[in-house]
Amino acid sequence: MKYFYLILILGFSYLSLADTENSVLVKGGNVFLPDQGFVKKDLLIEEGKIVSIEDQIDDGVTGKTIYADGKYITPGLVVFSSLGLLEIGALSETNDNSSDIYNAGFDPSKAYNPFSQAVRLNRSKGVTSTVHIPGASGYFSGLLSHTKINNGWKQKKQGPLAVLTSYGQSRGDSRAAELQFMSDLMDFVRNRPEDKANYETDNIQFFFGTQNDYQFTNRDLVAIRKLLSNELPLVVRVNKATDILNVIKFADTEGIELILWEANEAHMVADEIAKAGVPVVLDPLNNIPGSFDSLNATYENVARLNAAGVKMAFYYNQGAGSHNAYLATQSAGNAVAMGVPYNEALNAITKNPADIFGLVDVGQVSVGFEGDIAIWDADPLELTSFVEKVLIDGVEQDLSNRYEELTDRYTKEKDLPNSYRSRE
Amino acid sequence: MIRKLFLSLLLLVLFGCSNDSFPSMQDEAEGSVTKFNNDTHGTYGSTYVPLSSENAVIRNATIFDGLGNMYENYDVHFSDGKIQALGMNLQVDAKEIDGTGKYVSPGIIDIHSHMGVYPAPGVRTSSDGNEATSPVTAEVWAEHSVWSQDPQYKLALAGGVTSFHVLPGSANLFGGRGVTLKNVSANTVTAMKFPDAPHTLKMACGENPKRVYSSRGPSTRMGNVAGYREAWIGAEKYKKSLEKDPSSRNLRNETLVGVLDGEILIQNHCYRADEMATMINISKEFDYKITTFHHAVEAYKIADLLADEGVCAAMWADWWGFKHEAYDMTIANVAIVDQARDGTGCAIVHSDSASGIQRLNQEAAKALAAGNKAGFNISEARAMTWITQNPAKAAGILDQTGTLEAGKNADIVIWDGNPFSVYTKAEHVFIDGALAFDKATQFMPHTDFDLGVKEWEGE
Known part of the structure; x- marks a missing residue:
């Protein structure tokens, strides 16, 4: 009882002392709560954080109110992409997402460009942050990290979150040899004196490595050590069911935390994945037997994994990929059509990415979480719905983008030559 | 083994x-110097035989007829492979299919597919879509690369696709002939060929040819254009030479002359508006017609020109950014093309993807929503034409399919809800009146390649 009053007093004083300049009330909308789905609630955000979710919050408490009657409010989408690191796919000069120098230790997030047109488009479609998926050319693809995609020069970042590699036919050598190599590499790093890391700065070659695939700099070995000390999980892009089992066994033997990526045949070993407590990040739309590693690819992948109790996060990996990362909603909508419960599908593009990668205070509309939300005119997973407002850290975002401007230029003021039409 | x-x-x-x-x-x-240019009945002609048609009537459904109309509580009767009638309370003696709460559309048609020539699994040994050995390979035919056992066909069928047009890739200025296929299981390519569908010729603008041939040329867009023109000049010469010697064979020029004679339809990969306009100029210099621009990301910039010239534009709803010429994307592209010159534009949503072809209805939905957000007032029924009537027109098979009209092939999809919703699935697909796909029973053709693969089935 004592605590109740304390909370009441603290809560009240917090409210009354709040700086109304930095607070926003979202009123009357259907708010997506992680365990309940859409519920009509009012939402108060102060100093960038969600401080209150109630049936009714008086709009006298704040300077700014967004009336959201009939609207749908979700956490901002957390996508997996190269947003801000890649402007045009085929132009390597606009690609900061790959490295030939580093692999496991490669962190592309410092190159993030907040003014990328792809960033602006995706923000206007409800994305509030991205997990960067690195694309280094070596044995590991690099470090995953998380960046908010708000306007302006400064972005909140979290990470590094994990190290990415791949296993299966994408590697040139025998699967057996690759497993042996990974195991030897872990032994090498484990037995490497800690202090060596401090003076050994030269590019070292592991064993007989002459190809880039088998070269590691000190920075890479430091990142690999973090796998062994469980500071970072290992994300493995792997599809074939037998490979998935081998990777689970490998991670278990080495004492490494594992996250599966892509995993087209995961449904065949769903129970084993569930038993190992390994989460899976995948695109529900991958149903093509596109390689001999994915002969059993099926639309049913996500429903089977869900039934087995596997934790999943979804991304969109069709067509233009990262540039359309916001279409994670389409992937999630299709997952619903395939039998994944609606709330689970929406969590898979908001809350679950945060849970799986240990992101702090993002990915859900809950008290104490950061005020990253999207306000939709209708069901956010439906193809014909639109985002009307996006808040990141409680700040309403500029949703203008080059593609809306192009649309306007060619649908309005058509009597003027193109170049003289408005430029917003 | x-x-x-x-x-x-x-x-x-x-x-x-x-x-x-x-x-x-x-x-x-x-008797005709150019008849072999469009060989639909001869050696390579279709040997397609439809499965036996049902005599059935779908009752009380919401119907998109593919002509831009929507009818509620309507019936569709089909038998003998053809659509017999549309109407309310049709008095017919036929198998009854309850369409209450369902939607019915024409079979979906994709004007841009590489299924069969880039089959799954994607391995070097069956990667047969680009004869990237010379900038002009008008002599090759995509149908001679098609693998009839590609396991991707049935995935498209589950998305309602009843016909698709297979094109060579875009490495070359002239990539070769395309072929229209029925989405049916067969052991030979000719048995999949859409009867009496015209041949087409793939041309490609822009980045791809100039990149692939940068060392030997063309290495620029102006080099590309010179390459097209030189090839057409060669074709004109060949055509003249046929007057003296009608039996002289030249595979490359036979295709090109087929275009000049109006028998072979041009399917032109072209992203940028200015390049499309240039291609139209070239077509006028040599007096041929461009049927469709494909991947026309910038079509909206010249939507009026395309409508005036009667050229269709085949577009993705929202793909962009993977290359420079795909940078100026707007999701309203399809709608702007559709609405040009008082709605006389010919807009097509295409896939170019074995994944996208499975959800052309969803792609059309996004394009429709973006168009209406941009201020148009386009109906769902109209948007249905983007993936039925218009691709049928572009493939030259509109007289046979693409709309639900009496006398046309009974290529029909029954959807379990509104096809413009992400949650909707095709329930039944009929091709020439025969059931080709049934979602409930998972009735569908499995290729030989599928056998022995699905070890998890039945567990």
Whole structure:
């Protein structure tokens, strides 16, 4: 009882002392709560954080109110992409997402460009942050990290979150040899004196490595050590069911935390994945037997994994990929059509990415979480719905983008030559 | 081992055929110097035989007829492979299919597919879509690369696709002939070929040819254009030479002359608006018609020109950014093209993807929503034409399919809800009146490649 009053007093004083300049009330909308789905609630955000979710919050408490009657409010989408690191796919000069120098230790997030047109488009479609998926050319693809995609020069970042590699036919050598190599590499790093890391700065070659695939700099070995000390999980892009089992066994033997990526045949070993407590990040739309590693690819992948109790996060990996990362909603909508419960599908593009990668205070509309939300005119997973407002850290975002401007230029003021039409 | 044997047999068959083809081709050519340019009945003609058609009536459904109309509580009767009637309370003696709460549309048609020529699994040994050995390979035919056992066909069928147009890739200025296929299971390509569908010729603008041939040329867009023009000049010469010697064969020029004679339809990969306009100029110089621009990311910039010239634009709803010429994307592209010159534009949503072809209805939905957000007032019924009537027109098969009209092929999809919703699935697909796909029973054709793969089934 004592605590109740304390909370009441603290809560009240917090409210009354709040700086109304930095607070926003979202009123009357259907708010997506992680365990309940859409519920009509009012939402108060102060100093960038969600401080209150109630049936009714008086709009006298704040300077700014967004009336959201009939609207749908979700956490901002957390996508997996190269947003801000890649402007045009085929132009390597606009690609900061790959490295030939580093692999496991490669962190592309410092190159993030907040003014990328792809960033602006995706923000206007409800994305509030991205997990960067690195694309280094070596044995590991690099470090995953998380960046908010708000306007302006400064972005909140979290990470590094994990190290990415791949296993299966994408590697040139025998699967057996690759497993042996990974195991030897872990032994090498484990037995490497800690202090060596401090003076050994030269590019070292592991064993007989002459190809880039088998070269590691000190920075890479430091990142690999973090796998062994469980500071970072290992994300493995792997599809074939037998490979998935081998990777689970490998991670278990080495004492490494594992996250599966892509995993087209995961449904065949769903129970084993569930038993190992390994989460899976995948695109529900991958149903093509596109390689001999994915002969059993099926639309049913996500429903089977869900039934087995596997934790999943979804991304969109069709067509233009990262540039359309916001279409994670389409992937999630299709997952619903395939039998994944609606709330689970929406969590898979908001809350679950945060849970799986240990992101702090993002990915859900809950008290104490950061005020990253999207306000939709209708069901956010439906193809014909639109985002009307996006808040990141409680700040309403500029949703203008080059593609809306192009649309306007060619649908309005058509009597003027193109170049003289408005430029917003 | 068996697969190896199959491959060598296949090679043998192909080699065996090529020697025998000349006499009959020349027979076909008799009386017309260019008849072999569009060989639909001769050696390579369709041998398609439909499955036996149902005599059925779908009752009380919401119907998109593919002509831009929507009818509620309507019936569709089909038998003998053809659509017999649309109407309310049709008085017919036929198998009853309850369409209450369902939607019915024409079979979906994709004007841009590489299924069969880039089959799954994607391995070097069956990557047969680009004869990237010369900038001009008008002599190659995509149908001669198609693998009839590609496991991707049935995935498209589950998305309502009843016909699709297979094109060579875009490495070359002239990539070769395209072929329209029925989405049916068959052991030969000719048995999949859409009867009486015209041949097409793939051309490609822009980045791809100039990149692939940068060392030997063309290495610029102006080099590309010179390459097209030189090829057409060569075709004109060849056409003249046929007057003296009608039997002289030249595979490359036969295709090009087929275009000049209006028998072969041009399918032109072209992203940028200014390049499309240039391609139209070239078509006027040599007096041929461009049927469709494909991947026309910038079509909206010249939507009026395309409508005036009667050229269709085949577009993705929202793909962009993977290359420079795909940078100026707007999701309203399809709608702007559709609405040009008082709605006389010919807009098509295409896939170019074995994934996208499975959800052309969803792609059309996004394009429709973006168009209406941009201020148009386009109906769902109209948007349905983007993936039915218009691609049928672009493939030259609109007289046979693409709309639900009496007398046309009974290529029909029954959807379990509104096809413009992400949650909707095709329930039944009929091709020429025969049931080709049934979602509830998972009735669908499995290719030979599928056999033995799905070890998890039945567990």
